[in-house]
Amino acid sequence: MSSNQTMNVEALDNAPVLGLVEGIVALRQQAAQVHAAEVRLLAGAGQLAASRSAVLRSDSREREMHLRSIAAELALAVRASDRTVQRQINDAVVLAEDFTPVLEALEAGRIFVGHARVIVDAGTPIQCPEARLAFASEAVSRAENLSPSRLRPAVEALAERLQPRTVTERHRDARADRAVTVTDRADGMGELTYVGPATLVHGIYDRLTQQARAVRNAAAQPGASFGPAAVAASTDTAPTGGAGAETSDCTPELTPDPRTIDQLRADIFADMLLTSAPQDDPTIAADPSLGFGGLGAIRAIVHVTVPALSLAGLSDDPAELVGRAPIDIDTARSLAGRASGWDRVLSDPVTGGILAVDRYTPSADLKRFLRARDEHCRFPGCRQPVHRCDIDHGQDWALGGTTCAHNLHHLCRRHHTLKHATPWQVRNLGGGVLEWTSPTGQIYIDHPPSRIRFTPTGPPPPF
Known part of the structure; x- marks a missing residue:
């Protein structure tokens, strides 16, 4: 300068x-x-x-x-x-x-x-x-x-x-606080957090990194095949004797995997957790009636609400992972295609309120109606999904309350016990609308989430 x-x-x-x-x-x-x-x-x-x-x-x-x-x-x-x-x-x-x-x-x-x-x-x-x-x-x-x-x-x-x-x-004491937690994020994403011993955390991350690199290297080789054999051949756990993937003259040359290392780590992590079984599975020996797989046979429960027009490809309105967050319609359609059964939800074309729920194989009609109406815990501000909630009588059964949709709603265990153990009171105003009264006399109104989500924006459905 x-x-x-x-x-x-x-x-x-x-x-x-x-x-x-x-x-x-x-x-x-x-x-x-x-x-x-x-x-x-x-x-x-x-x-x-x-x-x-x-x-x-x-x-x-x-x-x-x-x-x-x-x-x-x-x-x-x-x-x-x-x-x-x-x-x-x-x-x-x-x-x-x-x-x-x-x-x-x-x-x-x-x-x-x-x-x-x-x-x-x-x-x-x-x-x-x-x-x-x-x-x-x-x-x-x-x-x-x-x-x-x-x-x-x-x-x-x-x-x-x-x-x-x-x-x-x-x-030794800190190990007692090991846990796995879930945090919802925007745009249909979620965050899974594992808290455990540092050696295991870094070991998990290192193994995912090695496997991600192995997948990337396999994809970059002409004639390489994907799958466990290709991954095992590139890691230190590969069997002796060069058990690589077989190739042939007619095998097409593969393009490099477009995923980043972070994306590969995430995909491998999800695949391993959703498809594998624990190394030590005590449930098989403890309960032979579980059949083949034990803990490995347990599958995650995913409850998704999809607008009918979006499912038919006539609209791009988002679906919802019930009680949690919106998800993209492509994922919802993929899940619907593999579902063993659907719940059809009929809603009012003006207010969007739930009118009825049916299914081809009838069972527990009232429970299905409540699940479709509530979607999550009905205490104001709570988003605990219904499959983790109790069905609560607004007016206690012992005091003459009836078991009907007008007197029933979902509450998570935390708010269920709060309602019965403290002066908090709830009253159904009709249509699933709940009026909560706090111990200090404040009034809070909780509307069923389905009232807005199912309001039609396009032409009427063909049924």
């Missing part, structure tokens, strides 16, 4: 930049203070529930009902899931009671929300209250001069030094 250019740069007015920096810092500090205020309120909700539960002399499930009821009240007021709000209450109690220096630093605007999350994540495994408070104070002082990404390794090392138990001892 020439001297003239250097002088021009130095002569620039930095006041606008400084103004932007000061404005952003002030907003971030305000956001931290607002977050801290919300944490205080949520922690207060948790403390209120704990004080009400402390007087009970019953099992932990009944004691939790006060927290569930308060979480449901807050969730409906802010249009969120009560499970999410309950988790936020629990997190707020931990932050307010076990990481007091962190919450005070947030209120003062000395650290930001990202710093607080990093500190709490690193310090949660510390069980000793005194050690946790000492950790929080030291972590806050470091956070004042570091970004969250640079703070994380520093506070993780600090937390490790304060742990009274070794990593090996803590790992």
Whole structure:
């Protein structure tokens, strides 16, 4: 750079930049203070529930009902899931009671929300209250001069030094938290998360990578055949003696597989989970009546609702993975073609409300009607699909309630127990519309999801 250019740069007015920096810092500090205020309120909700539960002399499930009821009240007021709000209450109690220096630093605007999350994540495994408070104070002082990404390794090392138990001892306890969870994503996608020992996680990922590369290499070779033999021949588990794929002069040359390594890993992962059986399958020996396959014979249940016109190819309206998310119509048509039976749902052409459900082989007509009408748990905001729900009487059977569509609806086990163990009340207004009354007297209306989804947009169907 020439001297003239250097002088021009130095002569620039930095006041606008400084103004932007000061404005952003002030907003971030305000956001931290607002977050801290919300944490205080949520922690207060948790403390209120704990004080009400402390007087009970019953099992932990009944004691939790006060927290569930308060979480449901807050969730409906802010249009969120009560499970999410309950988790936020629990997190707020931990932050307010076990990481007091962190919450005070947030209120003062000395650290930001990202710093607080990093500190709490690193310090949660510390069980000793005194050690946790000492950790929080030291972590806050470091956070004042570091970004969250640079703070994380520093506070993780600090937390490790304060742990009274070794990593090996803590790992034995952490294994009890292994789990598989599902998160719905946009555009008909979903996310499957496995939490387990790091050695298994990396081993699974490495094996998927090796198999993905083997598939890609096999596809790039002229005359190569696909399948288990081609994959096995390219991995370290291939049988001795060169058991490769047979070729012939008439075998056409194959084009390279267009999938990326990530896509191949995902496809192989899904194929293995959906088609294979566990190595150790105790169900065959324990129950011979299961027949061939045991756990390997179990198949996933997928409940999909498809508009009839879309199924016939006359419309591109999306289908729905019931209780979860929309899915593309091509996938829905493929599933429908392999289905052993269909439920035909007849809806009102104006309101879209369910009129009747029938099937070629009749069985449990009322249950099928309720499944088609409700699709998921009918507590406001809950999306638990009906095959994981109970059928609940709005008016108890013991109190004269009838077993009919007007008095029945689906509730997941969480909200079923909430209805019976707390003052929450529900009333059917007709047409499957439910009126929920909270313990504080707030009214929430829940409409059956099918009222809108089946409203016709094209010509009337030919039946």
